[in-house]
Amino acid sequence: MNPIIKDQVEAELQSFVGEEVYIHSEATSFVFVRNFKVKVTDAFIAGEGSYRVALQFDGHGWLRMEALTHVEREGNARLLLAGYDDKGRMNVALHLGKEPFPE
Amino acid sequence: MNEIHKAPSKKLLAVFAHPDDETFICGGTLAKYASEGVEITLVSATRGEMGRRMGNPPYINRETMPAVREKELRRACDSLGIRNLMFLDIRDKTVEFINEDGLTDTIAALINEVNPDVVLTFHEKLGGHPDHCAIGKVTTAAFKHTAHRGSLYFISYGNMMEQPERYGYTRQDVVKIDVHDHLEAKLAAFRDHRCQTEIDEWVWEEDRKALGRFGNYEYFLKGSPTPKSQKPGNLFQ
Numbered sequence: 001m002n003p004i005i006k007d008q009v010e011a012e013l014q015s016f017v018g019e020e021v022y023i024h025s026e027a028t029s030f031v032f033v034r035n036f037k038v039k040v041t042d043a044f045i046a047g048e049g050s051y052r053v054a055l056q057f058d059g060h061g062w063l064r065m066e067a068l069t070h071v072e073r074e075g076n077a078r079l080l081l082a083g084y085d086d087k088g089r090m091n092v093a094l095h096l097g098k099e100p101f102p103e
Numbered sequence: 104m105n106e107i108h109k110a111p112s113k114k115l116l117a118v119f120a121h122p123d124d125e126t127f128i129c130g131g132t133l134a135k136y137a138s139e140g141v142e143i144t145l146v147s148a149t150r151g152e153m154g155r156r157m158g159n160p161p162y163i164n165r166e167t168m169p170a171v172r173e174k175e176l177r178r179a180c181d182s183l184g185i186r187n188l189m190f191l192d193i194r195d196k197t198v199e200f201i202n203e204d205g206l207t208d209t210i211a212a213l214i215n216e217v218n219p220d221v222v223l224t225f226h227e228k229l230g231g232h233p234d235h236c237a238i239g240k241v242t243t244a245a246f247k248h249t250a251h252r253g254s255l256y257f258i259s260y261g262n263m264m265e266q267p268e269r270y271g272y273t274r275q276d277v278v279k280i281d282v283h284d285h286l287e288a289k290l291a292a293f294r295d296h297r298c299q300t301e302i303d304e305w306v307w308e309e310d311r312k313a314l315g316r317f318g319n320y321e322y323f324l325k326g327s328p329t330p331k332s333q334k335p336g337n338l339f340q
Contacts (some may be wrong), residue, residue, distance in 0.1 A: 001157075001160055001161070001163075001164050007146065009269065027151075028155050032153065032196070052268070053164075065337050070161065070164075072164055074166075078166075080165070080166060082157075082161075082164055082165070084157060084161045087159050087302050088156065088157050088158050088159035088160050088161035088302065089155045089156055089157065089302070090114065090155050090156075090157050090165070090302070093164070093165050095165065096166075100142075101166065102166075103194065
C-alpha cells in the first residue's frame with residue numbers, strides 16, 4: 001500500500017463512475033460489508049494527509065468514509081483504499097472492484 | 104527381513120479459529136507434544152483475513168491478508184512441529200453465523216477420520232472472541248456426537264486457570280503443562296506470525312529477554328471425564 005496522492009486517487013475513483021461496482025467497506029473494529037453491488041454515479045475525495053471519500057450510488061445512495069491514508073491500484077479492475085494508524089493497524093478500508101471480491 | 108514395530112503414535116487434533124491461536128495460546132504445549140512424537144493436526148476455521156494488524160509499517164491489505172497469514176501459519180507449524188494443517192475456509196468474524204449443525208458434522212467427520220487421543224479447542228463461554236466461542240461450541244458438540252474415546256480439553260489464556268475458582272471451576276478441572284523446555288519453539292512461532300507480532304516490541308528483542316515474557320506453564324480445562332489413572336501434568340493417558 002502507498003500513501004494516498006489525492007489527485008491520483010481522484011482520477012482513479014472517476015474511472016468507476018457510471019459502472020456497476022462491488023464494494024468492500026469496513027470500519028475494522030465495528031462493521032464490514034463485502035460485495036454489495038452498486039452503480040456508482042459520483043465519487044469524491046477530500047482532505048489532506050488523511051482523506052475522506054464519498055460515493056453516490058444508484059441515484060439515491062451515499063457511502064462516505066474517513067481516515068483513509070493508503071491506496072493500492074490493481075490494474076483497471078480494483079482500487080483498494082485503507083486507513084492505517086501509526087502502528088500499521090487498520091482502521092478503515094474501502095475497496096472498489098469491477099468483479100466480486102473473493103467471498 | 105526385520106520389521107521395526109513401533110507403537111502407534113499418539114494423536115492430537117486442535118480446532119481453532121485463526122492462524123496464531125495455536126501459537127499465542129498453547130504453542131509451548133503443541134511444541135512439547137510434537138517433540139515427543141505426537142502427530143498433531145491443526146484446523147483453523149478461518150485464515151484470519153479480517154485481522155486489524157497489517158504489519159508495522161503496514162505492507163498488507165485486506166485482499167492480500169489471507170495468503171500472507173496462511174504462509175505465516177505454515178511456518179509456525181514447522182517451528183512447532185505440527186505436520187497437518189487444514190482450513191475450514193470460513194470468513195474471519197463470521198464463524199458464529201455458519202450453520203451450526205453443518206459445521207458440527209464437518210468436525211465430527213474430522214474427529215472420526217483423525218481418531219485423536221486428545222482434542223483441543225476453545226471453551227464456548229471463555230473463548231473471548233466470538234469466532235473462538237463459536238468454533239469451541241461446535242467442536243464440543245462434535246466431540247460429544249462422536250462419543251469419541253479420547254479426551255477433550257479447552258485451551259485457556261496465560262495464567263487465567265491458575266485460579267479456576269474465579270471462573271467456577273476447581274483445580275481438579277485443570278491440567279497444567281510444563282512447557283519451559285519448549286519456549287524457544289514458541290518464540291520462533293511468534294516470530295513466524297510476523298504481521299501479527301511486529302507491533303509487539305518484546306517479541307523482537309534478543310531471545311533471552313523475549314523468552315522471559317513467557318510463563319513456564321500452559322493451562323487446559325478438562326472438557327470430558329478423565330480416568331483416575333491419568334498422570335498429572337499430562338493431556339494424554
